Amino acid sequence: MESFSPLSAALGGSLIGLAAAVLWLGNGRIAGISGIFGHLLPPVQSAVWRLVFLVALVLAAFVAAKLFPQLGVGGVEPPRLVEAPAAWGIPTPIWLGIAGLLIGVGTRIGNGCTSGHGVCGLARLSVRSLVAVVVFFGVAIITVTVTGVV
Template sequence: MSVAWSSFTPGAALAGGALIGLAASVLWLVNGRVAGISGILAGIARRPGDRGWRIAFVAGLLAAPLLVGWLAPGVDAPAPLTFGAGDALRLFVAGLLVGVGTRLANGCTSGHGVCGLARLSPRSLVAVLVFMAAAFGVVFVARHLLPGGAS
């Protein structure tokens, strides 16, 4: 899948980043909780008395794109992804690896990158550096070393 640079919308990216920061700040100020998605999802299963706000947070994540599509139907949105029959296994393995990685790192990119760095957490800084190095490495390998990659 190739994304053209012309699809980059700095205004939308800035607005989205500001909304993510605002949501993380409100959650921290109101609940004293970090907006790390893996921790929020894990808490739904592990903390029965603490489920309400977690379910509301996840519901908001799922409802937000639908709400934007309803309120601003003319806004260009990315085309839905389509998957072939062989991609289901690849997606499952990728999801499993992401889950294992978030457990090993004691958090996900949102928890470490958005909230941890804002709190000047050294552990989050190391985690984000590792996330980014791994991402750069995977993109390089996929685009330049594997057959069919973009050169």
């Protein structure tokens, strides 16, 4: 957290909110990434906007990183993936694969992900989203406390 900047956080949060509002007002859809991505396969008739949204999401992040490198992670070392705890004896690629599968299962069980519930659901005053966000944050706090990884 030594490179936290309120300006870049506010700018990023505003852009996420703007993107969610534009998708909702322009297409009547919620900007939940797991739902958008999860309905790409098998292709449905609404796959085009989903693909455009996801490609634009990745491209915008790439362009922003190239145009404004000072808004990135910062520090001397280039950013890298977190490694699996050495004491657990699990190789990092397997650790990341298990984590990805658990995230996928969790978003399916929870009917959405942090972007869908946290950004769009709370904006719609959804009680289900409020409960989901409280659980997300609670589990995150417990995870950081147990693993010590921030």
